[in-house]
Amino acid sequence: MYTHFFNLTQPPFSIAPDPRYLFMSDRHREALAHLLFGVGSGGGFVLLTGEIGAGKTTVCRCFLEQVPEHCELGYIFNPRLSVEELLQSVCEEFHIALPASASVKGYVDAINRYLLDCHAQGKNNVLVIDEAQNLSAGVLEQLRLLTNLETSERKLLQVILIGQPELRTMLADPSLEQLAQRIIARYHLGSLSEDETGSYVSHRMAVAGASGAPAFPPALTPLIHRLSKGVPRRINLLCDRALLGAYVENTHQVTRAILRKAASEVFNDDEMPAPKRWAMLAGGVLAGAAISAAALQLMPVKQQAKPAAASAATKAAAPVPVAVPVGHESAEPAMRELAALWGQTLAAGEPCEAAQRQELRCHQGKGGLYELRQLDRPAVLTLRDGAATRHAVLVALDDDKATLSVGGAKHAVSIASLAARFDGSFTTFWRAPRAFRDYVPAGGQGADVDWIAAKLAQLERAAAPAQAQLFDVRMQERLRAFQAAQGLKPDGMAGPRTYMRLNQLGGVAEPRLLADRKEN
Structure with missing residues (x-):
């Protein structure tokens, strides 16, 4: 409804897990590092917990994209299962032929044979269970028994449990002590900080195509953080409703009053004053939108078809995004590559000092992709590579992909892939x-x-x-x-x-x- 009003290409705060909007805070990166560590360690269980809407699924999806090629992956997202149903699901996920005898022993034997065959081929098997707080104690015990199969070096099945905070309480029960002792990595995903909340909102608006004066002024960040408690899903609900409110009130910038109204609508918080609802107004706007849509049908065919044709042509011409390149260990080669885009060759020494002698100044920021869209100039990005940092030059950016340059080689990458590695820090030049x-x-x-x-x-x-x-x-x-x-x-x-x-x-x-x- 409000996308055209704010000149956006799509709604920026949908709660659907669109990978283009992937935002990895320091906490999300640390959670991802725990999952990747668990896969490479040869251990039994890895535990990731977090509040509802904290971004566990975001981390999980990012992890699934980075699983090593030698790993066979199974993913169970509806774990309200009996022991027998769980074993059936494991067989289906790993494409194990189901035994003729439908018994727990038959399933376990088939799974064990499969794991031994994979080990002989040098493959690992990782089973991811989402919403794991719904598992019963009996099913958890069966999972522990499945991980009993091991070599002198590693378990043949690794299990990643992802769930809400009550999962930690469940695993603290004395009856599950044996399973708890096999958890080699634990991480609890907390909410975003105030600064991360601001970056999160800016990132999603930028991916949706926002430009010009921000719809959410930076001064609103503390209030957004307080109202949403820093939980990404709550931020999405709040900001989506706030944009609707701004649209209804015909203003291109969200105000504190609009934000408070939005919070009372979506959260129904007791401390919020009961505002006048936007439902009737929004209904009127919808009616107006319907009339406008009908009017659009009367426009010349060429006028309607042109944007669609342009969009299709752009999509067809776009290169297929690849993985984010590793980048330079030092920022200096990337800075010299950036200077070349300005037609300058930097003398020896610290790059910013060398650039200043050629009437170029360095500008360092930490606003992520949103600020880079606003600045509209190439920049050296700081990328995360595990615990290390790397550097690459961002030379182009559009709605769904970016182009990075490393040593002169260009790499087209998706916005989602870049966001998973980009820590928000950058350096650019200005004259x-x-x-x-x-x-x-x-x-x-x-x-x-x-x-x-x-x-x-x-x-x-x-x-x-x-x-x-x-x-x-x-x-x-x-x-x-x-x-x-x-x-x-x-x-x-x-x-x-x-x-x-x-x-x-x-x-x-x-x-x-x-x-x-x-x-x-």
């Missing part, structure tokens, strides 16, 4: 004006103040100033108006992001990240 100062005092003069005045006049389609300018109250007000219009912090200070945007809108030649970006 500073002559006599640039990090801080311009009120009433100050100089070449950098004249440059700002000239760029603002160009954008305002006013005559260029003919004399030296003052960084006075009036110029600061003009600068604030420009910053607000561009989705920047309207502080009236000329910082790197303001200079970058003035450069872009002023036609300064520099590399861009979004090839199809059109300026207003």
